[in-house]
Structures are given as C-alpha cells and as structure tokens.
Amino acid sequence: MKLLLDTHSALWMFAGSPEISPALQQDITAPANQLYFSDASAWEIVIKHTLGKLPLPSPPEVFVPAMVNQHAITRLAISSEAILEWGKLPMIHRDPFDRLLVAQAIREGCTLVSSDAEIRKYPVAVHWK
Secondary structure (H helix, E strand, C coil): CEEEECHHHHHHHHHCCCCCCHHHHHHHHCCCCEEEEEHHHHHHHHHHHHCCCCCCCCCHHHHHHHHHHHCCCEEECCCHHHHHHHHHCCCCCCCHHHHHHHHHHHHHCCEEECCCHHHHHCCCCEECC
C-alpha cells in the first residue's frame, strides 16, 4: 500500500508521539507498504516554524531531510497534475496544505495517513488507527 503522511502524522511519527498507535506504527513500518512525505508538508513545516508556531529541534532545512532519511520515506514532489486536482476539490477543508495532500493522494493512488476528520469527507482513502 502507498501511504502518504499528512503533515501532523509525519511530525508525530518523527517525534515518536503516542498519537501514532502501535497498530498504525506497524502499518507505517511494514515492508510491504511504501511511505511518502510530500513537499507540501515540508512547505507547511517551514512556514509554521518561521511564524514561531512549530518548535523544532533543529532548523527545518536540517530537520526535515534528516527525518525523511532516517525513516526511509520517499519524497513526493508537487506535480502540476496534483495542483490541477486541488482546483477541482470542493472547499470542504479550508487548509490549502491538507487539500493539496488530498489532491496528491488522489493523483498518486495513495492512502492518506491522517487523523483529520474533515479529510474523510473527500473521495480519498484515509488510514488511521
């Protein structure tokens, strides 16, 4: 299964947070599943950190690549197709980053790993345990 981490899911995973249940951790680390981290999440992390809303143990330009590499996650670039898909989505979710993650998951055939209930209103597979 192709799993695309929502930004909060990635941050919780990186921090070893209890928000990631043991069952979800098992799914995330299962060798049969491919884990993805979107450039949209990197962008969101940089913005929130710059605004002082997201403390990190190191600057985002160090932290994000280190965590992606440490957890053997594949980076997912933002494609023109995903941007065009974003434009077709109904305005259920007001957060543009979450909407872009939904669009990417739809275009790339990924299941989105997210606890966000609003995301479940979109026509996208969502995984959370």
